[in-house]
Amino acid sequence: MTKMNWQHLLTRERLGVANSNDTQQWYRSTFQKDYDRLIFSAAFRRLQDKTQVFPLAQTDYVRTRLTHSLEVSSVARSIGMLVGQHLSNNFSLGDFRASDIGTILSAAALAHDIGNPPFGHAGEDGIGQFFADSPVGQKALEEMSLAEQQDLLNFEGNAQAFRLLTKLQNVDNDGGMQLSLSTLASFIKYPCGSLERKKINHVALKKFNFFQAEKESFRYIVDRLGMVSLLKENNETIAWARHPLVYLLEAADDLCYSLVDVEDAYRLSLISSGLVINFYQTIIDRYGGFPNKVKRISRDKDKIEYLRAFAMGLLIDEVVAAFIKYEEQILKGECEVDLLSLIPSADALANIKSYAYDHIYVSKPVLEVGIAGHEIIDGLLKAFVGAVNQEYYLKSTSKSRMLISFLPDQFLGPNRKLDDNPYLRILKITDFISGMTDRYAVHVYQMISGVHLTT
Template sequence: MNDLYLKQRWQELLPQARLGVNSSFDVQSYRTDFQKDFDRLIFSAAFRRLQDKTQVFPLAQTDYVRTRLTHSLEVSSVCRSFGSMLGEYLVENGRLENITPADLGAILAAGALAHDIGNPPFGHAGEEAISRFFKRNPVGQEVVAKMSDAEKADFLAFEGNAQAFRVLTRLQNSDNRGGLQLSLPVLASIIKYPCASSQKPDEHNIAFKKFNYFQSEKALFAEVVQKCHLVKHKTIEGAWYRHPLTYLLEAADDICYHLVDLEDAYRLSLISSEEIIHYLEAVISVTAQLPTNKLAKIGRTKDKVEYLRAFAIGLLIEQAMQVFKDHEEAIVSGKFTTGLLDHIPATEVLSKIKAYSQEHVYHSDTVLEVGIAGFKVLDTLLEAFVGAVEQGDQGGARTKMLLKFLPDQFFTEDRRVSDDPYTRVQQVTDFVSGMTDRYAVKVFKMITGVDLPV
C-alpha cells in the first residue's frame, strides 16, 4: 500500500470549502464549520418535515414507530462513531492534515441527517408512485413527451437520492447559489449513485444501481465531485466513482434498517419476542460472547430487545470499519464495487434478517394497505397540479384555484408558470415530494372533495 498516495488522496477528498461560497472556512472557536453543517440541517424546514414521512410503517398509530426523522438521527449517531474511528485510524497512519477525527465524525453525522431529505411521502412506494404517474397516467405521459430524453429520464425513474441533492443545493435557501451551502465533503458523503438518470443500472457496481442528480443540478453536481477529486468513470459520461465516506454512511443506514426496522416490527407485533431475540443474538454470536449475565438482570422483554439491538449495532460498526481499513486503497481509488456489509463476518445473518423482513415486515398488511392508498394519493395530486401548470392561464376555475394553492417558490417572480415543460413539472414534483404523509392525504381529500373544510 502506497502511504504517500493515500495521504495525498485523503487531502484531495476532504476540501475545506463550501458549495457556492468562494471564501475559506470561518474561524469560530466554539463551533467548527462541519458542526455548522449539522446545525444548518437540523434547523432546515426539509429536515423538520421528515418527522411525518414514512420510514417503513406509513401513518403509524403509535408514537414509538420510527419516522424518517428518527431514522436519520439514529443513522447520524452511528455515522459519528464511524467518522471518529476513521479519523483516529487516518491520524495514526499520518494521512490527515488540518482535519481532526471529530471533524470526520461531524461530516458523516451531518451527511446522515441529509441522506433521506429528498424522500417523498409514503417512503419508497412514493418514489414508485411518482415514476408510475409519468409512465402510465395520460397527463404525465403527455408532458414528458415534450422533454429531451435526459430530462424525461429524471421523471420516469424518480429518485429520492437525486431529490435530496436538489433540496440541499437548490431548494433550501434558494436565493443562495448552492442552497444550504454545505461543506463539499458533507455533500459528497450522501452521493451513493454518482451518475445521471440516463445511465443504465449496473448490477456489478453498487455505485451505479440508481442515480443521484437531475439534469437541473448537473453543473452543481459536477462542481461537488470535481472539487472533492472523485475518480471520473472511464467510459460513462457524467459519472464518477463514490467518495469513500459514502461507504460508511451507507453501512450506517443499512445497519440501522436491518436491526431497527425489525425492532419496530416487534413493537407492532409483526414479529415475536422469541424471533427478534434469536436474530439479534445470532448477529452478536458471530464475533462475540452473548452478554448472558447482563441479560439475566433485565426484567422486561422489550428492554432486552433494546439492549441486544444496541450491542449488535456496536459490533457491526466495528466489523464494517475493519472492512474499510482492509480495503482502503481500493475504496479511495474508486475500485471498490460492493458495500462494506457484504464483507463483514455477520453478512450471512444480516441476509437472513433482510429476507425475513422482506416477507413479514415490508410486505405486511400494515405496510401494503397504506402503501396502496399512497399510490392513489400521489397520482391524484400529480394529475391535478401537473394538469394545472400545463393548462396555465388557459384553464378554467378549478385550474386557477389549484395554481393559487401552489406556493410562490414554484413560480417565476410574478407567479407565472415557467415556459419550459421540464422546469414547471419539476416544480410540481418538488411541491408534492416535499409533502409529509399526512399533508399529502389532507390535500388529496381537499381536491377530491372527500373532506371539505367546513
C-alpha cells in the first residue's frame, strides 16, 4: 500500500522560486517567514471586517474572521508542537524540529479563511446562486468548460484562498506570496477540483480547493510532496489524500468555532450562561470535573472564559492522541473522517455543534444580515459581470463603462483590457467581490443601487 512519508511532506521549497530550499536564518525559520508574510498581507488584514458568525456585529467583543484566524493559529501551534515532538522522536526528520510543525500549522491557520467572501457562508452561497439562477450569471457561463462552470456554480472560499495565496497576492511573483509547499499543503482541506468533489465518501472530497485557473500550481505541490492518490480517471490522479497536517489544522478550526460560538452567543444574550457552562462541563467531567479555581470566579463571563480555555487544553490532548493513533491510516489516505469524530469527546462536541446549528446560526441577527448579504452579492455580481460582458461584446452603456472604470487594474487584463478568456474575465470579478470586506461590499452596493443600508 502506497503511503506518504514525512521526509517528502516536510520541505522548505517555496512555490514559484526556482531551486529554492529556503536559507535558514538563526532567528527566523522558513515557516516563520511564511507566518510573517501572511500576517502582514493586505488579504489577512481585511479579515478584521469579514463575518465569522455574527455579521456586522454592534459589539467589539464578538469574533470576526481575523480574531477567529488568530485563535485557530494559536491552537494549531500548540497541537503542532506536540505532534512535532512525536514525529521527531519516531521518524528521521533531518534538520526539521518539533517547533517547525507548530510553526507550519500556525501559518496555515492564518491562511485557512483568507479567501472567504463578505458575509460568511451567505456570501459563498450567494456567488454560486447568482450563476445558477440569474440570467446574467447563466449567460456568463455559456462559453466555459464544464469544470470552469462548476468552479463558479459551487464557488468555494477554500479555492479562492489558494488562488489568492498563489497568484493574487503579490501578483508580479511566480507563486504569489511564494509560501513554502508544506505550509500551502497544510491548509488544503479538499485536494480536488470542483468536478471531483463528493465523488467518493471521503472527508477530503467534501468540497474542493482549487479553481481550474490554479490547477497547474496545485498539481505541482501535491506531486512534489508525494501526496497519495484517492481517485483516478484514465490512469491519471484527479483527487488526492490530504497532507496529514490538514487533519490537525481542521481540528484546531473546529475546536475554536465549537467552543467559541456558544461563548459569543452568550455575550449577545442569545443563550444563557448556564447552558454554555453545561456544554463545557460535558467535556471537562470526563477528566474529573471542574477545577477548584472555578469556585473563586464570581462573574459568569469570566467563568465561561476560564472553562472554555480549560476545555480547550483537554481537547488539544485528545486531538494529538487521536492523530498518533490513526497516523498510519492518515499517511495511507485511508482516514475518511475528520479527527474530531475520533476523539473521546466527539459526542460532546457534536451536541454543541447541533445546538449551534439549530439555535445560534438561525438566530435573528445572523439571518437578517445573511439575507441582506445574499441580496448585496447578487446585486454586485449582476452589475459587474453584466458590465464586463457588455463591454467585451461591444454592447456597452454609459453605466457599464462607469462600472468598469471603477474596477481596480488587477481585476482587468493588461492595459485595462478585458480578458478574451470568458472564464478568467468573470473569475476576476469574483476575485474583486470576494476580496471585499462586509462594510465595503455594503458601500459599493449602495453606490450602484442608491439603496441605503444601516451597518
